[in-house]
Amino acid sequence: MSDNQNLLAEQRRALILDEVRRRGGVRVNELTRRLNVSDMTVRRDLDALARQGFVAKVHGGAVPVVEPSTHEPGFEAKSSLEPTAKEDIARAAAAMAVPGSAIALSGGTTTYALAHQLLDVPDLTVVTNSVRVADVFHTAQRPGSSGGPRPGAATVVLTGGVRTPSDSLVGPVADQAIASLHFDVLFLGVHGISVEAGLSTPNLAEAETNRRLVHSARRVVVVADHTKWGTVGLSSFARLEDVDTLVTDGGLSAETRAEMSEHIPGLLIAGEDDTV
Template sequence: MSENQNLLAEQRRALILDEVRRRGGVRVNELTRRLGVSDMTVRRDLDALARQGAVEKVHGGAVPVAEASTHEPGFEAKSGLELSAKEDIARAAAELVAPGSAIALSGGTTTYALAHRLVDVPDLTVVTNSVRVADVFHAAQRSSGPRQGAATVVLTGGVRTPSDSLVGPVADQAIAALHFDVLFLGVHGISVEAGLSTPNLAEAETNRRLVQSARRVVVVADHTKWGTVGLSSFAALEQVDTLVTDAGLAAQARAEIAEHLRRLVVAGEDADDDADV
């Protein structure tokens, strides 16, 4: 291989690494289209990056090297990842919300995207432990002025986490006294073995209370969350009624999920393709 070809390979791998870190994962077919190279070339690049310890290869692509189970990224760091997937998930999840219902939205960037889709749904009561989610509804009401059917927002108290969620005994006590029709839950990680998990111990307990207070639990999580395990598990997959995810979820993961969940909604795919189990 010539020196110029070596340079091109290094530039290409730098671009791939940047995509992995920025988006939280890449797929081989996406990289072949973007870089204009063959499937085999991309796989060789991923092999080289994996040998360097820069990425972790997964079926169909690569993800960042696994971080410690106690690592909790801040809201801003997470908000730039998988933007299109989160918008697709938010759009699909919003269709599950009936006017006049009482819902809960946990903290997270995907529930934050969902909140923007719900500001015009009439007569909602929204319970949330997310400062960001509450701000979405308050900003919408300030901009439109008083209007009939505007959401009633209940923001729990508590101690603020790096992801701008309110957790701890104050939040737990407030949530335990409430009952809502549907909980829309963002997660740090989801897997068959660990269920739903988070790196924050206090957040895990608050999430347990949210799950206990909900008639139905809907997890909103992009495909990169599958297989990730945080320090503390707070719910088993069997406690989840519906998972709303994006089309990047691998076929093997879909098969595993179908064994444990009642319903899988893949945003961006036809409704007839949703798996009811």
């Protein structure tokens, strides 16, 4: 961990959370030494992480909160988590979209942030099973001077299906629609990512729909902030080796970055110039 006194609160808490998850718990006095900050600062950070549901405070420190593998937060609940990281990831991922290409966006709050960044990429064909993502493009479809669609506006295909708590459409209807299509790039949000379980979700139907999305894509780009690392949902739907690029934020430790790099060819840290 860094001993930089000038770390922003969000960066410092990301480092603390990564340490908690990696080691299974931390003590306050250890964090004060490693971060070179006061006892009060560390305790405020742990209070903030506990309010967000990431850690549980114990006497003298904190341990990770292990959610049931079937727990699926709603879209609004997830929207409040790591907003800065998601915006950074969205900007970095949007630069990978080629004008005129066919792309797919899965459901999730990070892909929702990405959709806003893609509005200026011309002539995209966007396939999505996210109601929220489709609404972003629909709202932006302002008529041009001729009364028709705005020049360069995306063509959006919204799959049918059964709506999940995260506002994704899943199930046989979505699966059949996706199976007949082919995408240049899939931008995929995930509930959890780990070496052992790969990419996972708490929703069984969503797992199958995500498998179809991965299978239909020439290139798979996962967009996930650092808090998704080490989280495991009920059902795995892809291996890390199925991912071409992971776009994440700077909250990952050097050890975690190295571990990911052993399985994923491209690791892009949003906000940093280097690619591992």
